[in-house]
Amino acid sequence: MADNNSPWGPKGGSGDKGNGNSPWGTGGKGSGGKKPTGSGGPDRSADLDNVIEGFKARVKSGGPRRPGSGGGGGGDMPNFKLGPFGPLGIVLAIGAVLLISTSVYTVDQTERALVLRFGDYVRTEGPGLKFKLPSPIETTYKQETEIIRKDAIGGNDASSLMLTGDENIVDIDFTVLWRISDLANYYFEVENPAQAVEAVAESAMREVIGQNELEGIITTDRLAITTSVRDLMQNVLDEYKTGVRIVEVQLQKADAPDQGNVVDAFRDVVDAAQERETTINEATSVQNDVVPRARGDAAQILQEAAGYRDSVIAEAKGEAERFNLIYQEYRLAPVVTRQRMYLETIEEVYAPAEKIILDSDAGTGIVPYLPLDKIGANRPRGGQ
Numbered sequence: 001m002a003d004n005n006s007p008w009g010p011k012g013g014s015g016d017k018g019n020g021n022s023p024w025g026t027g028g029k030g031s032g033g034k035k036p037t038g039s040g041g042p043d044r045s046a047d048l049d050n051v052i053e054g055f056k057a058r059v060k061s062g063g064p065r066r067p068g069s070g071g072g073g074g075g076d077m078p079n080f081k082l083g084p085f086g087p088l089g090i091v092l093a094i095g096a097v098l099l100i101s102t103s104v105y106t107v108d109q110t111e112r113a114l115v116l117r118f119g120d121y122v123r124t125e126g127p128g129l130k131f132k133l134p135s136p137i138e139t140t141y142k143q144e145t146e147i148i149r150k151d152a153i154g155g156n157d158a159s160s161l162m163l164t165g166d167e168n169i170v171d172i173d174f175t176v177l178w179r180i181s182d183l184a185n186y187y188f189e190v191e192n193p194a195q196a197v198e199a200v201a202e203s204a205m206r207e208v209i210g211q212n213e214l215e216g217i218i219t220t221d222r223l224a225i226t227t228s229v230r231d232l233m234q235n236v237l238d239e240y241k242t243g244v245r246i247v248e249v250q251l252q253k254a255d256a257p258d259q260g261n262v263v264d265a266f267r268d269v270v271d272a273a274q275e276r277e278t279t280i281n282e283a284t285s286v287q288n289d290v291v292p293r294a295r296g297d298a299a300q301i302l303q304e305a306a307g308y309r310d311s312v313i314a315e316a317k318g319e320a321e322r323f324n325l326i327y328q329e330y331r332l333a334p335v336v337t338r339q340r341m342y343l344e345t346i347e348e349v350y351a352p353a354e355k356i357i358l359d360s361d362a363g364t365g366i367v368p369y370l371p372l373d374k375i376g377a378n379r380p381r382g383g384q
Contacts, residue, residue, distance in 0.1 A: 102135040110146040112183045115139075124183055141187065145180040148247055151198050153205070161257060162206050168214040173253040174226070176201045176233070178246050185243030193242050197233075201249070204232040218254045218266065219273055226251050 106129050107113045113125040117138045125140075132138040154160035154173035162172050178197055180186050190196050208228045212221055226249040234246045256266040330337040 099134045103131055103133065105130055105132065105140055107142060108144075110144050111142050112145045112180075114141045114143075114183055114187060116141070121184055121188060143180065143183055143186070145183055148177050148179050149194070151176045151178070151194070151201065152252075153198060153201055154253070159202060162209040164209055164214045164217060165211050166213040169257045170209060170214055170217055171253065171255050171257050172205060172209065172251070174201075174205060174229075175250040175252055176246065177248045177250070178244050180243055181245035182241075182243030185241045187243075189241040189243065193244055196240065196242055197237070197244055200233050200236050201229070204229045204236065207232065214256070214266075215269060215273075218256065219270060222251050222254060225254075 105113070107125055107127050109127045111127065113130065115122045115125060115132055115138055117133065118136075119139075122138070132140060152173070152175050154171075160171050160173055162170055164170050176197065180193075186193050208225055209217060212225060217225060230246050230249045233249070237244050237246070326337065326341070
């Protein structure tokens with residue numbers, strides 16, 4: 001009797017001529033002991049063993065087999081090896097890259113960098129390639145410190161009107177040029193350093209303007225005022241430790257307020273001051289021309305007087321020396337010397353005379369026929 005309770009269907013007997021209902025295919029006895037060669041291909045039991053063996057091989061090798069490496073079921077999967085450390089190695093490599101990228105940084109030539117360790121200030125770094133502990137242990141904040149910043153104060157608002165020392169109102173516009181000198185103080189000591197610079201600049205300008213008179217402010221004291229404002233600002237900012245260095249204060253405008261005829265009156269004052277300066281300059285020019293010339297003339301007169309003095313003294317000394325020499329000769333030969341002195345004196349006295357005196361013995365012969373009146377015409381006075 002056939003067993004109809006079998007999960008594979010009724011068993012085939014010796015007389016069963018059917019194909020059977022086995023899940024592995026038809027039994028071997030129904031066909032004379034040969035396996036069927038239909039569309040089912042090789043034995044299904046062998047295929048299952050191949051799948052199991054292939055799975056074990058993949059587990060042992062650390063990943064799927066390469067395509068075409070043999071085995072059933074898994075031959076088409078790509079080979080994806082994780083290296084000697086597996087997934088842990090990949091995680092470590094990624095962590096190392098992130099660690100290096102957060103530990104190395106560069107600071108530009110015009111910048112400075114603050115380094116904070118767990119939010120606490122550690123140091124300030126200058127330009128170049130720098131290293132730090134990885135984030136979030138140390139963090140950096142970079143800021144341009146070498147550039148010049150510019151704040152314009154005044155304009156058309158009420159902040160430009162200031163009270164002078166002589167109780168006048170002046171309209172002031174000025175510009176403050178500053179830069180960061182200490183980045184740590186700039187970040188940590190004052191909440192808003194730029195706003196602090198503007199407030200201190202206005203306060204310092206009002207204090208300096210209050211110590212000067214209006215005429216000097218709008219005419220000749222502009223440079224002194226800007227210098228005083230710069231120094232006062234720097235002292236106040238240093239007291240607050242703002243880390244700011246004031247480079248320059250430039251006074252753009254210093255005029256009387258545009259109310260009524262005040263501006264015209266002060267312009268007249270400015271014009272008068274300029275005319276005064278022009279007159280003073282012209283007088284100085286004349287002075288520089290006349291005074292040196294007068295000093296030169298005075299020096300020339302002094303030199304001529306000194307020369308005349310030296311000439312008279314030298315002549316007197318010469319006459320005295322001549323007299324001494326004549327005296328010495330007179331002592332040696334008094335008669336001859338006296339006769340010579342007499343003749344020289346007579347010659348000197350009669351040198352300019354037109355008369356000619358002849359000896360009585362000389363009146364004869366050829367002498368009366370000579371032009372005696374022309375003989376002394378060309379003779380120099382002095383009888384030499």
